[in-house]
Amino acid sequence: MPGLEDLYREIILDHYKSPRNRGTLEPPAIRTEGHNPLCGDEIEVYIAVDNDIVSDIKISGQGCSISQSSASMMSAAIKGKPVAEVRALIHRFKHMMSIEDVEEPDTSAPLGDLEALQGVVKFPVRIKCAVLAWNTLAEGLDTAAQ
């Protein structure tokens, strides 16, 4: 059985305690909700997309350290990035989480700090926590594209 230090890297706890980009955005920013039916975690992701760039992002809702820090790190990683790059990163992140059905990603999307979340894979039940924000973001991008 892997140890706690595999899961709770320092940077994760840091994002958990001081989450980045907390808050909400007013319309026309897009608001998307996500649930983890297993544990009751809820998240709202707000994104503003201008000229195919995610110009702003805010996160609210609540959840465990893993879902909260993953959301916080995600927001820091994608703010100001082109939508295409964000999509590539979502793909790469889900691949790192060894989600079924996600093929070999384009590794040009750099993971940076997000690599700290790699340890989650050893705790399969927590993968859903780590991925919650990312799935919610992906849904938001789909709405934006419509």
Place this chain on the structure above:
Amino acid sequence: MPGLEDLYREIILDHYKSPRNRGTLEPPAIRTEGHNPLCGDEIEVYIAVDNDIVSDIKISGQGCSISQSSASMMSAAIKGKPVAEVRALIHRFKHMMSIEDVEEPDTSAPLGDLEALQGVVKFPVRIKCAVLAWNTLAEGLDTAAQ
């Protein structure tokens, strides 16, 4: 495991091959149907009740040797008997078949030939075959009493 001879007594095979009281009765005689959903056996029991006496009985339908011979032996045993005596015999027969919920019967109702069916108890699946005609008769008597 008990042997075939416990089940198929000679008198049973005799009634199976030469069933007594086969046929039907016209109204106002009472016709009652019975099924054994397990094996598909079907029976019709026709009774004429006059002055609280089962003055006539006919059996039709089809089934295995046990259900057929039990019906035949039943018809021979009850024809011309007072309803009260017939009810006592039904009770006694079901008790012999160790049907759940049937209390100690009045042993004054003589079983006679019917005792040959006692071996059926060792073959629990066949108890339903042996009892089919009797349950159907009991239903017919209830109808007659209304």
Place this chain on the structure above:
Amino acid sequence: MTIDIDHIRADFPILADTINGKPLVYLDSANSSHKPQSVIDAMSTFMAHQYSPTNRSAYFLAAQATEMYEGARTKVAKFINARHAHEVVFTKNATESLNLVARAWGAANLSTGDAIVLTHMEHHANIVPWQMLAAEKGFTIRWVPLTADGLLDLSHIDQLLDGAKAFSFTSMSNVLGTINPVKELVSLAHRHGAIAIVDGCQSVPHMPTDVQDWDADFLAFSSHKMLGPTGIGMLWGKESLLDAMPPFLGGGNMIADVTLNGFTCAELPAKFEAGTQPIVEAVGLSAAVDYLNAIGMHNVRQHEMEISRYALDTLTQRFGEDIVIHGSKNVEVRGATFSFAFRDVHPHDISQVLDQHNVCVRAGHHCAKPLMRLLGAHATARASFYLYNTTDEVDALCDALTETGEFFTL
């Protein structure tokens, strides 16, 4: 100790196992219980040497298996003091049992303008089937509120039950541990002409059950929470109600006859048992009931009251204001199931740190989201105890909680 705990623990092979060299501290029995060797053996032996389909074929093996299957029914009926064995229907779990009542009794008896009453502490299994039916039939659902202590607030019960057709409630909350006054609730329901449906999942495994004394109309419960296998649940119902109900699932075994134009139903209990039944599981369940009977349900309850008392005392002493235990502190009206909040650590993170010490608790909404909203929590951690748990395991929980606190204040 009212029961010989070492002896009992020795009957459960998994309790002797270690993970990473440390023993298992299993505190999730409200979710599902472990199985004694006798249950495992009964199932293995049956599959290896006695297996046969039941209620259909006539050969020796089939007759023997049918007797074992029906024997399980008789045993369960006695365990809850049912009047007749055929009042016990085997289902796949308590959830199916409750769906059966909603669909078969409910669809025939509820329509627009009607009302039923549930409580605010129900499990989703006793909420969603009614909501599904209500969306179709247009009846309303009324909710019994809770007191601050986590008991049913009966101050307006007469108003709530007025004109209601059914009152469906849990005998014990799977979140708060609250034991409801079933007999009193049944009598309230009946006084208003409503039938009383009891979700017995959490109480039947932990204390004596007497459906006749309760005068209840239906009781749903599950094998896997009472030392038996998964894959089998029970619905008990009063004969007259079951007889009057339309069938639930259609297929083999539940019919008397089928033609191209329609079908007629078999008698109880076959009427509600369509298709090949959980035969192996009934044999396992039968062994589980034997096991519980041998110990005695009064003794199980006694043991769990002792554990509860110790847990309440110890957790409060060691963690003071750092811990909030939901529900009543009176062990007379609660079972050994404790939902709690610990500092501001998320329940998922609590359970993760506890897991490092093989302390197994459940973190989440416990399939009771309406209750969670009432508690103002998205999730809680829940430690639940059974006949095989010890006060030492309460200490192990506390030690692991101490470490959780340290870890998350680094």
Place this chain on the structure above:
Amino acid sequence: MTIDIDHIRADFPILADTINGKPLVYLDSANSSHKPQSVIDAMSTFMAHQYSPTNRSAYFLAAQATEMYEGARTKVAKFINARHAHEVVFTKNATESLNLVARAWGAANLSTGDAIVLTHMEHHANIVPWQMLAAEKGFTIRWVPLTADGLLDLSHIDQLLDGAKAFSFTSMSNVLGTINPVKELVSLAHRHGAIAIVDGCQSVPHMPTDVQDWDADFLAFSSHKMLGPTGIGMLWGKESLLDAMPPFLGGGNMIADVTLNGFTCAELPAKFEAGTQPIVEAVGLSAAVDYLNAIGMHNVRQHEMEISRYALDTLTQRFGEDIVIHGSKNVEVRGATFSFAFRDVHPHDISQVLDQHNVCVRAGHHCAKPLMRLLGAHATARASFYLYNTTDEVDALCDALTETGEFFTL
């Protein structure tokens, strides 16, 4: 022999048992099959050392059990060549699977004036759920007739399917042994805009299955007929259909959220898996699929064709006009399931005499009363063979039949 029959028989403990000193000749596998030691062991080991509730709690044991449960799903999906694992829903038996389709798909898609098509050789499990729904919704049921040979008579199939919404049929008759041309039937259904529902109970255990090649819409089958335990069945469905369907049973696990006012559904497959699932049974089923894969379904089919050929030849040679075997005599279009009449001896009596020799056959209507009426029989005796049966057992059947003839002409 295409398979090592001695080796296989050694894997089934019950086949080495004797009753009254004589070996068991089990010819009732179309009813339910026996279990190899590997299935029994998988379940015992799981219960003794790995048991945990799944998909809820987060501790190590729970994560491991969840992986095993979901692993069973993936294995079953591969076994029938499903596109996605989440297209496989676990139920309690094939009967529940068919009720699920009727209730969830049917209730949402069928109304007055609609029609569905069944065949005259269906099992009650594929008749009664539709009759129950038809009584409520007012659609009509049309029936595909049979040829004298016991095959589907497709001469008016276009007329029957005209305007129909669904065509639900068995892949193999449990009475006649007839193997239906599933791929052709699916394509006929689709050409008329009907969905195709396959009752795979009798074919999936006995030959390769490829739902994508068939292009079927739903497939129902049972674990207990394919070497697995009771208490678990399967429904496979096309993702798009399952996604569009309302839920079936309501409760825990199948929801995304529940409030006092209503609920929202979880994603597939949880949406259709309410309550605690047959976890132990999924582990056993997983071992059964492994066992069948190791032997190879083509080899199973090959072996059963050899047995069928031998059985048809031997029964005809030895009993001539005394035996009437229902269904086709062409082993290419039939499985190793033989319903027969023997002189004028009632099937119940045949099975009784056979039982004296431990020859286990089923006597009755085989849950197919409409077909029995068509055959002009109230009951038949049925001998059905599986991968563990031998041609010697065909001889044992014949010897016992000879004695049956002697006994009943005394």
